[in-house]
Structure formats: C-alpha cells, structure tokens
Amino acid sequence: MRIALVAHDNKKQEMINFTVAYEPILKKHELFATGTTGQKIMDASGLNIYRFQSGPLGGDQQIGALIAQNEMDLVLFFRDPLTAQAHEPDISALIRLCDVYQIPVATNVASGELFIRAMERGDFNWRTIIREREGQSS
Numbered sequence: 001m002r003i004a005l006v007a008h009d010n011k012k013q014e015m016i017n018f019t020v021a022y023e024p025i026l027k028k029h030e031l032f033a034t035g036t037t038g039q040k041i042m043d044a045s046g047l048n049i050y051r052f053q054s055g056p057l058g059g060d061q062q063i064g065a066l067i068a069q070n071e072m073d074l075v076l077f078f079r080d081p082l083t084a085q086a087h088e089p090d091i092s093a094l095i096r097l098c099d100v101y102q103i104p105v106a107t108n109v110a111s112g113e114l115f116i117r118a119m120e121r122g123d124f125n126w127r128t129i130i131r132e133r134e135g136q137s138s
C-alpha cells in the first residue's frame with residue numbers, strides 16, 4: 001500500500017506519536033509525506049519516507065496528482081481545524097480528489113488509528129486489486 005502522511009503544524013506531534021506507535025505496521029508499506037511532516041517523522045522514527053514539497057509550497061497538490069493517477073491508496077491527513085491555512089485551496093483540492101477517486105482519507109488521529117488497524121487486517125486489499133487491474137488496462 002502507498003500511504004500519504006500529512007499533518008498541519010499543530011498536529012505534527014500527534015502525527016509523530018502516531019507513526020512511532022504504528023511503526024511496525026507502517027514500515028511494511030510505501031510511505032510519502034509533505035516536506036516538513038516527512039522530515040519530522042523520519043527524525044523521530046526509523047521510517048523511510050519519500051518527501052514531497054512542504055504543503056504550502058505545493059506538497060498537497062503533488063499528493064493529489066498521485067491520487068489522480070490512482071497511485072495512492074490511503075491518506076492520513078491530520079488537519080488543524082482551528083487555524084487558517086494560506087494554502088487552504090490546496091488542502092480542499094486534496095481531500096476533494098480523495099472523494100473523486102474513493103481513496104480512504106483520515107483527517108484526524110482517531111480515524112487514522114481505525115484505518116491503520118483495518119489495513120493491517122487486510123480490509124484495504126481491494127485497493128491493490130483495483131490498482132493492478134487499472135494498471136493492466138492503461
């Protein structure tokens with residue numbers, strides 16, 4: 001599974017705690033993140049993460065592009081709902097694309113935990129099937 005990890009500044013510590021706690025599961029997957037989130041996770045854990053640009057500099061859009069190409073399976077985006085973000089349109093666009101392509105997206109740590117456990121149980125194996133099928137037809 002390809003997993004995108006994104007956290008706004010006030011949620012970065014939650015994301016770090018989350019990824020450290022679930023490192024044994026996460027390390028079995030291909031991980032992507034926006035710039036600062038990815039750096040902080042790598043500093044705190046042994047996880048290897050492909051980092052895009054920082055969110056305000058286009059990182060959310062880069063993740064959105066992978067979703068539009070059907071190359072992302074799960075998005076864990078711990079949003080800060082109490083702080084205005086200069087790149088709000090990019091954030092909305094990323095979440096919108098998740099809905100367009102029916103990609104599971106968790107916007108807080110509670111739903112993130114449910115998703116990670118579901119993934120470990122194999123509940124998201126349908127994503128692999130869809131990706132392989134679409135890969136063959138294109």
Ligand SMILES: O=C(CO)COP(=O)(O)O
Nearest residue numbers: 034035036037054055056
């Ligand atoms: O702003 C973000 C997502 O909208 C996150 O970006 P950073 O991980 O670079 O802080």
